[in-house]
Amino acid sequence: MENHTSILINELKKLLSGGGAHVGLTEALANLNLEQISQKPQNLPYSIWQLAEHIRIAQWDMLEFSKDGNHQSPKWPDEYWPIETAPENEEAWNKTISGIEKDLLEFIELIETENLYNEIPHGQGQTLLREALQIADHNAYHIAEIVVIRRLIGAWKS
Template sequence: MSDENQSFGQALVRSLVGERGHIRIAKALPDIDLDLAGRTHEAMPYTIYQLVKHMHYWQQFMLEHIQGRKPQMPADVSESWPVEKGPQDEKTWQEDIQAFLSGIDQAVSIAETAQLNDPLLYFPGETKGGLLRNIASHNSYHLGEIVLLRRFYGAWPPPGGGFPA
């Protein structure tokens, strides 16, 4: 692995987990309970639950491409948003959070080991590193919305604080 690839991989890892620019994603989600996950706010079109499910949908879509598979593109982007406002129960919600965080771990592992400028078989013009960067920026964007919703609801900061660490 070249020094350039390794440096880019390390930068991707920091972006994927949420270092420096914002709170780590893994610290911002696990304490969100069933009620908070499905709460609606007039200033936002989505609940925290819907945001996490949407983030997970696209994260998995991009990870499949990185792994050389060709996931089915939705007919419309609205298909990546769940219709339900909240999870069915606490156990399912915690499983949703863990599935999303496991995808981040998978992306980190790829960033640490893959040749990041390798092109993707079914995504012309894109590389493994490019899609990992896309995962990081998409998750970061929506994490900001989750933090904002938590602030609206008086549920911020999470245990351990709400600043980058």
């Protein structure tokens, strides 16, 4: 059984890090300037900045929920989405990206050291495995939206 768990953890790490069957977040956000990340194409509700910040907030929330019984989630949906279409400056943009990366590394460390299958004591049946799959699924969904916006604004490689 232990070997199966280590195989699963390795696959989860690959899934969480992106790539494989789809573009990862690093590639989706590469080589963008503030003007590009702040554009909200016609009939789309979010800019790349808003999507990236939403990914950061939601992933942070799932990480904190997974490790802290006292964690209070942001109010849904208002506190999961920034109102502004653009970050204040390049430093704020870089802080979003580094926050996503830092929290993802911390979550990966959590799945490497804790039991994937035990219910989270303060949850309602959630496990680390479920949270890992939810982070991967949620991030992949919004990364695809980022790629679509990049295509619409002419900032994608193909």
